[in-house]
Amino acid sequence: MEEYILITGASSGIGYHMxxxxxxxxxxxxxxxxxxxxLKQLQEELIKSYKVSVHxxxxxxxKVENAIALYNEIQDKNLLVTGLVNNAGVGTYGEFxxxxxxxxxxxxxxxxxxxxxxxxxFVKDMVTGKSGRIMNxxxxxxxxxxxxxxVYSATxxxxxxxxxxxxxxxxxxxxxxxxxxxxxxxxxxxxxxMLKANMMKTNKPVHPEAVAEAGVKLLLYGKGKKIVGFxxxxxxxxxxxxxxxxxxxxKKKLASK
Numbered sequence: 667m668e669e670y671i672l673i674t675g676a677s678s679g680i681g682y683h684m685x686x687x688x689x690x691x692x693x694x695x696x697x698x699x700x701x702x703x704x705l706k707q708l709q710e711e712l713i714k715s716y717k718v719s720v721h722x723x724x725x726x727x728x729k730v731e732n733a734i735a736l737y738n739e740i741q742d743k744n745l746l747v748t749g750l751v752n753n754a755g756v757g758t759y760g761e762f763x764x765x766x767x768x769x770x771x772x773x774x775x776x777x778x779x780x781x782x783x784x785x786x787x788f789v790k791d792m793v794t795g796k797s798g799r800i801m802n803x804x805x806x807x808x809x810x811x812x813x814x815x816x817v818y819s820a821t822x823x824x825x826x827x828x829x830x831x832x833x834x835x836x837x838x839x840x841x842x843x844x845x846x847x848x849x850x851x852x853x854x855x856x857x858x859x860m861l862k863a864n865m866m867k868t869n870k871p872v873h874p875e876a877v878a879e880a881g882v883k884l885l886l887y888g889k890g891k892k893i894v895g896f897x898x899x900x901x902x903x904x905x906x907x908x909x910x911x912x913x914x915x916x917k918k919k920l921a922s923k
């Protein structure tokens with residue numbers, strides 16, 4: 667039975683470049699995103715260029731019921747998922763009193779609830795098969811929660827904590843769960859307001875292809891968590907040596923415009 671790697675948020679950014687790099691390695695793929703046009707185009711390109719099996723499924727994972735429906739659809743298609751990349755995610759920037767509650771609740775559902783649902787459903791099958799690899803996309807902000815990103819930072823802190831504890835539970839089962847923790851990335855994730863923040867001047871966004879390369883290595887061969895880039899590693903360790911009050915002042919300055 668052919669094995670597949672499932673990638674959410676596959677139509678752009680990290681997910682898009684991971685799909686290409688995994689196809690280069692002759693990995694069969696299931697691509698998930700909201701845009702059928704982009705998914706279909708990527709599917710055709712990967713099949714033509716790399717002669718791998720590629721399926722796509724259109725789902726809006728900001729609704730957790732769609733994550734459950736995604737799992738059920740894959741089961742109905744009798745596709746064996748032995749790799750899962752939970753890449754789909756969104757972020758918001760701004761003062762908490764002024765940002766949209768509706769958008770933030772959708773973000774929590776996408777970044778947390780759907781991610782947990784997909785881990786829960788697929789990991790059971792992987793444990794039964796005694797093999798599988800899951801990679802959840804966290805963030806530098808899991809280590810450095812920033813003002814003006816209050817809800818987003820909290821969702822990524824959850825992802826990292828959840829991933830590390832789940833990985834510990836699964837030791838000895840044949841299933842490996844990892845967390846990729848990138849810093850700023852040059853994608854459509856960042857809107858005009860985000861790009862004006864001071865932190866973008868001190869820690870410039872990197873191309874998603876480089877982050878995807880680190881992600882592919884972690885997914886296929888790694889363990890634990892991976893912070894992408896020396897500067898991001900350095901920043902993630904600052905709270906260990908900096909008093910909390912001073913650290914929050916630094917982060918607020920970086921997050922400001």
